Amino acid sequence: MSIKENYQAIKNQLPVEVQLVAVSKTHPVSAIQEVYDLGQKVFGENKVQELMEKAPLLPEDIQWHLIGHLQTNKVKYIAPFIDTIQSVDSEKLLAEINKEAGKNGRIIKVLLQVKIAAEDTKFGLEISEAKELFQQYLDGKYPNITITGLMGMATFTEEEQQVRKEFLILKRLFDELNQLKTLNTLSMGMSDDFPVAIECGANSVRVGSAIFGRRDYSK
């Protein structure tokens, strides 16, 4: 199937209220432009350097989401233009984003990335840490940031029950924090598990290979 057919097939599977973040990492600018021309405005990249190379070559109204682990010393590069940083996994990073957002006269949207997978390979905050950071935010510690929601990745497994269980953990935390201050975004689900994520309450999904095809890391 072509990128266009893939994109349209994914769009057709998503309820209208679910945001699609098209994950374009490793894929060329031409492929991103093709999906943009079909009406997609929100794209996700996981590496700062790759994002910095691609963004200037693409339309200015693209909303870029950083979805991969972010080192504090790289925040300054993306702070002038990033729409949302989905991968906030430490207090230090949140403080740095707040600082750089301030320097740029911007309010940067962030999601707290919470560790929900049984695998220990994934980055993310423990639930207790996420609650703590959210409380600091409510207390006014990060004036140049808006926490718009939560992000999580489930275990990479065929066992749907396991994946469902993990997504529901994040949904429960989302509901709890949402009582304290309204959140917009629950980002969970990728190419292989986004239908389950939506059943569990996701309203934003991050889909890469199901749109752009398999990633080639050899280049």
Ligand SMILES: *Cc1c(COP(=O)(O)O)cnc(C)c1O
């Ligand atoms: C690569 C990536 C995705 C997209 O994965 P696909 O399986 O290609 O859809 C989603 N979220 C994060 C954090 C990623 O790094």
